[in-house]
Amino acid sequence: MPAKYPELEWLIASPGEDFNWWVKDVSDPIHWDFDGLGIIDPKQWNYIMDHMDPLREFGLVTELVEGAFIGFSIEKNLGENRIRMARSSDLILDNETALFVLPDVVNEENGPYAEFLDHIIMLRIEQLNDLIEFGQNLTRSDLEEVLRDEMINLDYEGKGLHHFTEITFILEYVPAGYDREEDPEEEREPSDEGEIARDIPDPTEGEEAIPEDETMRWDEEQEGEEEEEEV
Numbered sequence: 001m002p003a004k005y006p007e008l009e010w011l012i013a014s015p016g017e018d019f020n021w022w023v024k025d026v027s028d029p030i031h032w033d034f035d036g037l038g039i040i041d042p043k044q045w046n047y048i049m050d051h052m053d054p055l056r057e058f059g060l061v062t063e064l065v066e067g068a069f070i071g072f073s074i075e076k077n078l079g080e081n082r083i084r085m086a087r088s089s090d091l092i093l094d095n096e097t098a099l100f101v102l103p104d105v106v107n108e109e110n111g112p113y114a115e116f117l118d119h120i121i122m123l124r125i126e127q128l129n130d131l132i133e134f135g136q137n138l139t140r141s142d143l144e145e146v147l148r149d150e151m152i153n154l155d156y157e158g159k160g161l162h163h164f165t166e167i168t169f170i171l172e173y174v175p176a177g178y179d180r181e182e183d184p185e186e187e188r189e190p191s192d193e194g195e196i197a198r199d200i201p202d203p204t205e206g207e208e209a210i211p212e213d214e215t216m217r218w219d220e221e222q223e224g225e226e227e228e229e230e231v
Contacts, residue, residue, distance in 0.1 A: 003089070004070070004104070005031060011072060011102070013039050014081045020044075020162040021100065024082060031106050038162040039072070039085075040101040048164070049093065051171040055123040058130070062093060068116035071099035103163045113163075120170050132178060143173050 007028035013021045023037040040048070052060060071092045072085035090097040103113040121140050129137045147169060151161050 003087075005106070008032065008070065008087060010075065010084060010086050011039070012078065012082050012084050013100070014083070018162070020164060022160075022162075023102070036160045037102075037105070038160070038164065040069075040103075040164050040167075042098040042100065044164045045092070045099065045101045048167055048171070051168065052120065055120065055127060055171075058123045058126045060123060061119060064112075064116055064119055066091060066093060068104055068112040070102045070104060071097070072102060073099055117166070117170065120167070124170055124173055128174070134175075138175065142175065143170065146173065 005028060007030070009027045011023050011027065011034075012025040013023050016022050021039045021041050023034040023039055026032045026034050052065070069092050071088040071090055073088045073090075074083055075086040076084045078084055085100055088097070088099055090099060092099055092101050103116075104111055105113050108114060121143055125138050125140050125143060128134075147166075150169060
């Protein structure tokens with residue numbers, strides 16, 4: 001099957017002050033509006049997958065997840081905090097691959113990413129209704145109303161809503177007034193802040209270094225922390 005958007009062969013992204021990665025340029029500007037377009041880094045994607053895993057019990061459709069995103073791998077450090085990424089043919093749900101993941105938002109209203117969000121909202125609501133005894137069952141409108149308020153607040157503060165924030169907001173949603181300890185996601189330890197798949201090529205090799213932040217800590221630092229814990 002031919003790949004979607006064959007013109008989308010590469011993109012350029014930079015880490016922002018919010019520690020998220022934002023797309024600065026793409027090879028297909030005709031179809032892709034990269035103004036405010038975020039891309040999910042490998043550590044963030046692993047965190048999302050961990051939190052989606054319990055939704056399998058409620059009917060998570062993995063094909064729908066795969067179809068909603070496009071994987072990219074680091075190709076070259078361009079300097080000035082800019083990384084060029086090449087499109088990858090690897091499956092994004094393969095834990096062994098370290099991919100940056102771009103939501104398919106060419107059609108924001110009815111496209112694959114919008115369908116993915118609708119899917120996990122319904123499953124999250126079903127999950128919460130199964131685990132917590134509410135006075136009356138939650139509905140998708142309960143979650144969507146709170147998500148809308150969050151988007152309005154970010155817009156008012158002049159901040160863009162990154163896709164990682166949007167997805168995790170849904171997967172971690174618990175209604176106000178309920179103990180978050182009843183939420184199964186709270187029982188799962190989030191991914192190690194320094195964890196990032198080991199097969200990511202180091203973009204700083206032979207190039208101007210990109211400042212390391214919470215999303216881009218490399219193996220040497222992580223190994224040093226592990227040695228300290230063993231002392």
